[in-house]
Structure formats: C-alpha cells, structure tokens
Amino acid sequence: MKKTIIYIIFLITSALILLNRYTELYINNSLVHFIIFYASSLSLVFIIGRFWGKLKTPKSIFFTIFFVGLLCFINAFLTWGGDWKTQNILYQNINAPRKTIEFQMRGDRFSFGYKKRIVNRTKLFPAFDWITDIDTAAINTKEWKKNEIYVNEMKFHSQNTVD
Template sequence: MKHILIYILFILTAALVVLNRYTSLYINSSILHFIVLFTAASSFVIIIGHLFGKLRTIKSIVITFLIIGGITLGKAFFTWEGDWKTQTVIYKNIENGNQTIEFQLKASRFAFGYRERIIERLKIVPLIDWTTAVDTTALNKSKWKRVNIRINELNLPMEAGN
C-alpha cells in the first residue's frame, strides 16, 4: 500500500513539474515549486531504490532525502530568477472573478532591472495559476471590467503623482 502512495505522489508531483515547465500552468510560489520538485525527485529515487533492492533502512532514506534536498536547493539557487509579482490588476472578468488581466514584474537576480509582462491569469487553486499573454488593445470590453487595482507585490516605491 505504501508503495502505491509513493507511485501516486511521484506521478502527481512529476506531472506538476512538467506542466509548470512546458505549459501555461504557473506555480506562483517559489517555496511550493521547491516542495513539488523535491517531492518528485525524492519519490523517484525511492521508487528506483526499491526496484533495485536498495534504500531498505531509515538511515539510507534520510541520507537520500538530505542529498536530494541539497541538489534541489542548489538547482533552485542557481536557476531561480524570481517569481512574477503582480503590480496592477488592470481588468477583471465580469463572469469569473478568478480571471484577471494583470501587469506583472519579475526581479532579475543576476542582472539589474525588471522583466515585465501583461497576462491573463486564471487562478486555479491557491498558488497555482493558468497564465497566457494577452493583447489589451484587442480585448473584448463586454467581458472585462477595468479596475486598475494597485497591488505592488514587489513593494516598489510609488512614483510621484500615483
């Protein structure tokens, strides 16, 4: 029974990692992303260890977790650019309150400045969104209400006059 739970855990977390990487699904919390990546890698190694008859003791499993934790922390440190942070919610969908059009910034860790984007964001569950690039000039105004809500998740200083 516990082997089946490890297989299910691996399938779910590996699917989330792949979907986050190759589709518009976006895990918007670096902590959740690390936990999902760590769980996928750990469960995969435990499955392989069980298939080859290794990882039979608690000590070997704990050491494996520590090694995988170190590797995933290193990967996160060297590849993490930062999270996209909402600065302004520009539009809100009239029919679905979980669907917004937002102006977002991402601080670059190894370069100066910010990357910016305007996206349509559908909040699926807390910390997981479906995001797509959107052109606000070709927007169907009958489905969207302009709200211009300043969120400022990066806590940038407000410009004069704003």
Template sequence: MNEIKKLIFLLFAIFLFCYFFYLLDSNEILEIKHDGLKSFVYFGIIIFSFFSILFAFLSFEGIKLKVLFSFIPIIAFIQILNFGIINTLLNASSWKTQTIVYQNKFDDSKKVEFQMLDIGFAGYDKRTVEVNYITDWFFISKNKGIYNSDWKKINKEVNELELEY
C-alpha cells in the same frame, strides 16, 4: 523489510505528485502561484527522481516491472539535466502580480495582470498576461492582446514583490 518498501513507495508517490505539477507548471499549462508549493515541486523533482529510480530496483524482482517503474524517473532526471539543475532551481520562484490592469466584467477570476518574476542577480522578468485563477494557488495564463467591452480597466496596484518605487 516491508516498512522500507512502504517508505520507498511513499517517496515514489511524492515523486509522481511533484513530476505532475512540474510538467504542468514548466509548460505553463497550470501555473503555481504559491511559493511554498512551487519550491516543493521543483526541489522535490530533483531529489525524488533519484530515489524513485532506486524504488524500482529495490521493490520489484522482475526486470519488466523494474524497467516500467524506472522509466518515468529516468525521463524526469534527463529533463532536469537537459534544462540544467541550476535553471530548475532558479525557476522555483513564482510570478508575482504587481498591477491588475483589467478585470473581466462577468467573471471575477479572469484578470489581465502585469506580473514580475525575481530571477536573482539578473533582475526581474516582466510580462502582461490574461490570467484565470482556478484557486488562490493555481492559475492559467495566456497572452492575449485585445480587450473589448467585456473588460473594465482598473489599474489596481498589488505589489506582491513589495518593491519600493
């Protein structure tokens, strides 16, 4: 029985990891650039929220601990149901850089990029945003429209979606 509790605790820890990055990415606070990680987070939040609810009821005997540890998974599950399971799965793809429009002269991690998102049968969503890369897997984006002398125009074609045009 002790091994089962350890496994259930591991599933709960994976759920917390997925939920943390899901909240950051879905609210566009810290966006995930790596497709594998983003898919794991978005698919994991759906799967592990259910198992995390079971974690609370199987691991704890007191009603207070059951309620405390089932609160976050229930909130996550309600958020997913409110947004829609299909919409959550469709948002598992990440924004791809097509063109780097501007580069900051003083900080190489800051760029203005034209990005596209493959939204399936409906085509592509497009945006031009200022991005600040934390790592190759994470970036912070913001809509900014004025680019002064701190920026140099480079118009570098990246084509991460590998579109032919």
C-alpha cells in the same frame, strides 16, 4: 501499500512539474514549487532505490532524504529566475471574477533590472494559476471591466505605471 503511495506521489508531482514547464499552468508560490520538485525527485530516487534493492536501513534513507534535498535546493537556487509579482490589476472579467488581466514584473536574481509582462490570469487554486499572454489593444469592453488597481507585490516605494 508504501510502493503505491510513492508511485502516486511521483506521478502527481512529476505531472505538475511538467505542466508548469510546458503549459500555461503556473505555480505562483516558490515554496510550493520547491516542495513539489523535492517530492518528485525524492520519490523517483526511492523508486530507483527500491528497484536496485538499496535504501533498506533508516540511516541510508535519512542520508538519501538529506542529499536529495540539498541537490534540489542547489538546483532551485541556481536556476530559479524569480516569481512573477502583480503590480497592477488592469481589467477584471465581468462574468468570472477569478479572471484578471494583470501587469506583472519579475526581478531576476543574477541580472540587473526587471522583466515585465501583461497576462490574462485565471486563479485555479491558492498556489496555481492559468496564465496566457494577451494583447490589451484588442480587449472586449463588454467582457472586461477596467480596474487599474495598484497591488505592488514588488513593494516599490513609489507608484509605478504600466509602460
């Protein structure tokens, strides 16, 4: 039973990591992203350890959990570029209120300045979004309602406008 649970955890978390990386699925919470990455890595190590016949004592399991967590934290710290934060909600879909067109910014960790983007965001679950690029010049006004809601998730002191 334990083997089956570890395999299921590995398959689900690895699929989420791959979908986040190679499709428009976006995990918008860095803590949730780290937990999924950690669960995927740890379950892979447990699968390999079971295959080789290692990880039999509680001490070896504890050190494995700690070491994999430390490696995942170092990897996340060195490769994480920052979360995209919504500054303005520009449009909201009239028929589906979970769909919005947003101006988002991201402050990069090891460089100066911010990256900017305008995206079509569909909220799937509390930490998961479906993000696609959109051209705001070609918006159908019958489908989208202009909002211009200033959200300021970056917590700037002054109100910024979209370029």
